[in-house]
Amino acid sequence: xxxxxxxxxxxxxxxxxxxxxxxxxxxxxxxxxxxxxxxxxxxxxxxxxxxxxxxxxxxxxxxxxxxxxxxxxxxxxxxxxxxxxxxxxxxxxxxxxxxxxxxxxxxxxxxxxxxxxxxxxxxxxxxxxxxxxxx
Ligand SMILES: [Zn+2]
Numbered sequence: 831x832x833x834x835x836x837x838x839x840x841x842x843x844x845x846x847x848x849x850x851x852x853x854x855x856x857x858x859x860x861x862x863x864x865x866x867x868x869x870x871x872x873x874x875x876x877x878x879x880x881x882x883x884x885x886x887x888x889x890x891x892x893x894x895x896x897x898x899x900x901x902x903x904x905x906x907x908x909x910x911x912x913x914x915x916x917x918x919x920x921x922x923x924x925x926x927x928x929x930x931x932x933x934x935x936x937x938x939x940x941x942x943x944x945x946x947x948x949x950x951x952x953x954x955x956x957x958x959x960x961x962x963x964x965x
Pocket of ligand 1: 840841842843844845862863864865866867
């Protein structure tokens, strides 16, 4: 695990946390040295689409770091209370201004050890409105 991702203090009481394998577990976790709270760290869900317009694929140019100026598929962090398909559609609309038809296929990958990306292949109903990726 990247040192930047390691939990140093308990989110409940603020005491130092130490990494160890808790009882009845098989993975090392951050455990509070004072109150014993076990802090589980899980990947963040990133959802997006592979929007198809005729025989072309819509890409977005990143407006911020990391990879500012690079081309990417529209995607972003899933919000609480939405499905993966809803999140993918929202991110595509926010970043590319494109409404989507029903999903055609989906794929997911684990990268950077802390993100899960889900890409959904969908046909676009309308073209882009020239908006750049804001994340
Ligand atoms: Zn604690």
